[in-house]
Amino acid sequence: MKSDVMLRSVWNALTRLFFSTRPDEHVAMLLQQLGAAVGVSRVYLFEQTLQHNQPGSTSQYDEWIAPSMRSQIAHLAREPFFLLESGFARWNRLLRRGEVVCGLTNTFPVSEQTWLQQRHICSCLVLPIMHRDWWGVLGFDDCVQDRIWSDDAIETLQSVAGMVGAVLQHQRRAAELQQKQARFEAVVQHSQEALFVKDLDGRYLLVNQYLAQLLEQEPQALIGQVAYDLFPSQVSTLSQLRDQQVLATGRSLRGEQVIDHDDGPHTYRESRFPLYNDDGQIIAIGVVANDITELKQAHERLLQQEQVLNLLREREHLDQKAHQTASSVLNDVHTQLQMVQQLLAGQTQPAVGVLLNELMQTTQDGLQNLEQILLLKQVHRLSSEPVQTHHFDRLRQSIEQFAAILQVHVDMMVDSDFPALNARIEANLLSIIQEALANVHRQANMATTRLTFSAHEGQLRVTIEDHGRGFDDTRLPRAEGSVYGLQRIRNQIKTLGGQVQIDTALGQGTRLIIDVPLLYDDEAGDTATMRLLLVDDSPLFLRGLHNLLEARGLTVVGTAHSGVHALEQARRLHPDVILMDVEMPNGNGIMATRLIKQELPDISIVMLSVVDDDTKIFEAIKNGASGYLLKSLDAETLWNLLLGIARGEAPLSPGLAVRVLREFAQQSNHEGSESAHRNEVGEALTTRQYEILSLVAQGLTYRKVSEIVSLSEVTVKYHMGEIVRRLQVKNRAEAIAYATRMGLLE
Structure with a gap:
């Protein structure tokens, strides 16, 4: 056998195989050429799909290889792949390294030698060719004569095997890439989000149907166009800046973009990410954008409803205070009138005068308090409809309405970088300022008050200052105990995690310094976007917990009543957090936790229990639970622990x-x-x-x-x-x- 003859005989087959759309046919032709050149009479193919002691399924072998080779090869058969993988260790090792195996039967290890002798084979040739569902082409001579291959022939066969393997690998990768590309394009074109890819100059390389409809063009017509030229200048400028940031950092970037439509402005949430080549260089930018206009509108409606709810709660509180004030004044009047009656009966004129003066003062204080309550109720009536303005303008307008009723001029100074306030902070802050203004106005008797708003290092400071007569330090306890004293202000600030400081002295005015921690909207979003699955066998507890969490703005995506049901719901809903009871029928919480964490490790699971059993606590956490809470927790503590989960902390009661x-x-x-x-x-x-x-x-x-x-x-x-x-x-x-x-x- 001459090396150049073999190479020429397989070269045309290799060329046809490389460019072929039917590689199986040309693989068979290649094997036929090899068989003729080498002169083997037996061929065995080790197939992936062929199981032990079972006939192989119909494959490319039956369609192409067997018919084309039987004219040249006396014996052609298939063997299960696991035999090569587990039984023929030396052959398997050499073939995986791309080496050709050839030699006399008695030179091979016992396992291979036994297999060859059973088939009456004296010498063999093994080529490491991989293709689809079969692996390894083994050529054999029968025992007519002992065949010894020359070094030149072995080197040539190794070259041929390497070329064949490379060509087949190319064919396989090309087919896989084509399938992946087809799947990707199908996903892109049917997506309900705008998906597109731009080159470094902003030209479209890929555009899906959603974006094409938005731009009222066909997807193919957009390819090659510069994206920045198709949108208004403010949109294009922001897009260019974000693209430059992605290119500079090499990191993904998220943001929002407002685009005008025929029915008004729409808000889109964008995610940009760099695309790299094999050398690690950025060659394009991918963008995914989805319309969140309805979501933003729903969020705004929720904030408005929360504002109205807070106002209604404040009204209820004012009604209670009005009732308490009226009752207190009438009781005092009744008591002192009885005293006057007794003193008149005893003809104690000086004492009667003192009591009458105290009675007049009590009545006057009560009327002032009732007047302040009615003023606040009037402000709340004006504020019942939320104002559609900038975030601080809404707070400013409510304060100015209240000041106008009190006939007080308010100077407000606001830092230029003052942040947007969370709805809960804003509602409570408005109530605190109103009560503080009313209190300072009544006590200081001033027509002008200064309000200063500032924020620093995550803390909000509001300063209420006047230059009136001020307080005597000895009167502060009395002020705090009054209906509109400082005690309620302290309590409200305490609920926000803040504190109040009073600087006052007779004749030097009064300054209230209120400090509360800022809760930004994106921090609130840590829990607002949290998707919860609740699991408990008690429908009553589930309903109560569901209502409690949704009242706080959390999203409950579903409920389950057993461990098995929890696993099914977790697979279907993919929640962020699962709150699950420990003891349940049909699969307890600990078992469900283990199964869910094995299958869906990204889900955080928090166990709920009536009792704090140490054994169950440790078992739950060892099985993947993120935390363990008692059902007896109050709502505020549960809320804080859920905030901790959003920050990545482990919640424990x-x-x-x-x-x-x-x-x-x-x-x-x-x-x-x-x-x-x-x-x-x-x-x-x-x-x-x-x-x-x-x-x-x-x-x-x-x-x-x-x-x-x-x-x-x-x-x-x-x-x-x-x-x-x-x-x-x-x-x-x-x-x-x-x-x-x-x-x-x-």
Whole structure:
């Protein structure tokens, strides 16, 4: 056999195979050429689809290979692939390295040798060719004579095998790429979002039907056009800036874009991402944009409804205060009139005069309080319909309406970078300012008040200042106890996690400084976008929890009544968080947690239980639960824990945190250098930080901790951030576990 003869005999077959749309036919022709050139009489194909002791399914073998080769090969058969993979270790290893196997039967290992002898084969040739559902083409001589191949022939066969393998791999990858491209184009064209790809100059490379309809053109007509030329200047400018940012950072970028339609402006949420070539260079930018106009409108309606609801609640509170004021005044009048009657009967004229003066003062104070209540109710009537204006203009307008009724001039100073307020903050802040203005106006008797709004480091400050007569320090307790005193202001600010400071003195005016933590809309969105699945076998508890969470603005996507049902719902709905009862029929919560986390690991699961059973707590967390809460939690604590989930924290009910973290700390406790390291870690924290870390480790919320240590909630969060940084851990839970393991909390 001459090497050049073999190469010429297979070259045409290789060429036809490379450009063929029917590769199976040309593979058969190639094998036929090889068989004739080498002179083998037996061929075995090891097939992927052929199972042990079962006939193979109809494949390309039956259609192309067998008919074309039987004229040249005396014996052509198939063998199961696992035999080559598990039984013929040496052949399998060499073939996977792309080497040709050839030689006498008695030179091979026992397993291969036995197989060859059973088939009366004295020498063999094995070519490492892979194609679709079969792997390895084995050519054999019978025992007419012993065949010894020359080194030149073996080298040639290796070259042929390499070329054939490369061509077949090219064919396979081309077919796979074509299938993937077809699937991708089908998804792109049928998507209900705008999907497109632009080159670095902004020209469209790919456009789906959704965007083409938006631009009123055919998709193919848009290819090659510059995207920036098809939109208004303000839209194009923003798009160019965002594209440049993606190119500069090499990272994805999200944002919103407003585009005018015939029916008005529409808001689109965009996601931009870089596309790379094989060399790691950015060659294009992909964009996905979906219309969120209806979602934004629904969110705005929700904020308006929340504002109206807060106003209605405030009205109810004012009605109660009016009733209490009237009752108190009438009771005082009745009591003092009885005293006057008794004194008149005893002819005690001086004492009667004193009582009458006190009676007049009581009546006057009561009337003033009722007048203030009626004024506030009038303001709330004016504010019943939400104002469609800029976020601060709405608050400004409500304050000005109230000031006009009081006949007070209000100077407002607002920082230029003052952020948009969350609806809950805005409603409570308006109520606080109204009461503070009424109180300062009544006590200070001033016609002008200054309001200053500022924000710094996540905290909002409102200053209410006048230059009136001020307060006597001895009168502050009385002021706080009055109907429109400072106690209710303190309580409202406390619900927001803030604090109030009073600077006043007789003849020097009064200044109220109100500090509350800012809750930005995107922070609120951490929970607003959270999708929850509720799982419990009690319909009553499910309904109550469902109503409670939706009242807070959370989205409950579904409910389930058993562990099995929870798994089905999780597969169907893909929620972000599952709140699941521990004890349920037909699959308990712990079993369901394990199955869900195995299949859907990205879902956070929080267990709910009536009792704090340590065994179940540890078992749940070891099976993948993110946290463990008691059903007896109050609504505010549950809300704060859900906020923690949105921030990636592990929620644990108060009282459970220390036990759980200590248990896991003990399990991961490593002796050795820890005692030497403990002092170094301990010195990194201040006394105040020790105190805060210890309280947080008990499962207390930041708000509760702030009350105990007499700091604002924002300051407590700042200290917790410093603790995490100094201990060099990722989050609060790791800080507690680490400090417990180091013995810092003992």
